[in-house]
Amino acid sequence: MNAIAIRKHGGPEVLSYEKIPDPVPEKGDVLVKVNYCAVNHLDIWVRNGISGKKVSFPHILGCDISGTLLEGFAGFKKGDKVIVYPAFDGKVPRVSFGIIGGFGKYRGGYSELISVPKKNIIKKPDWFSDQEAAAINVSYLTSWNMLEKSRCKKGDTVLIWGANSGVGSAAILLAKAKGLKVITIASDKNKIKFAKKLGADFVIDRSTQDVISQVLKITNQGGVDAVIDHVGAKTWPVSLEVLKVKGRMIACGTTTGGEAIVNIRAFYSKEAQIIGAYLGSKSQLISLHKFMKLKKIKPAIDGIFELKDAKIAHQKMEQSNQFGKILLHVSN
16 A cells, blocks of 8 residues: 655654555454545654654554545444544553554554554544545544633633644634634734634734733733643743633643743642643544534635645644645545
8 A cells, every 4th residue: 555654753854655565454443445634743743753752663644534444343334434533542651542643553544544443433424525524533623622621611711822723723713613702823914814714803913912911901911711722832831821810721732842931820829720631532523523513614724735745744734834734635
């Protein structure tokens, strides 16, 4: 089968388009023909390598998958269009779960065929196209989980970082559909325009404006009820500073680094909470599908690249030039 494999950690240049043997399913697994696979920051973290995390080379990235079942089981038939719930029990102490295509035993969706646990298979909702179905399972599920953990109710104010990213754009769409007031951050005119198109109530240009003073101005010095922070080290101090008393910061990513310096006094004096969000459950994903149908939400898709052009897709994400999800077209 055709696949994008990595045989060592490094930049986009380590992504190799090549022929590799077809996967052989283990007991309890099933083969899926991959139609589309979205690109996520996890792919870049695994490609670059993280100290203390190992993969078996050659490794195949990709955790955001829609495809076609190659064999039937239980209530599924051969040929059914499906999506793959990305998480599995990695049996790693003090870690919630492993993610397919990440640091774990399961190879990912940058390949024409993938072997995954049968229990991870979900029938593709007919209100999503194959492309849309591959855009939801990570960024949108993570955003949904973060918003649920925020415990925000209709009328509350949430700050969302990175309006143009997968998680950021998803969080804006879902937050507005929940009736929240959205403040978001962007860095140029095109990204500001995109954020407004998604429905953000206020957009702060971080290249020309001070985020803290602008958030406090918008909220009449009160601060926000919650912050959706998927950026990491550079944004954590600001995220905590702009919270209102008893506000909640929900964190899921480390794009700018995994070790942040925060003002501990500011944190405890306002009785704030820092809550981690790691993807979300299978039942949450199914609930998300129904919510998106009810609210008529379609995922924001930036563009679709052929599998062989995965290097270009990675470069675009690393340069933060996307407007929504980046997809790879794997097979028909």
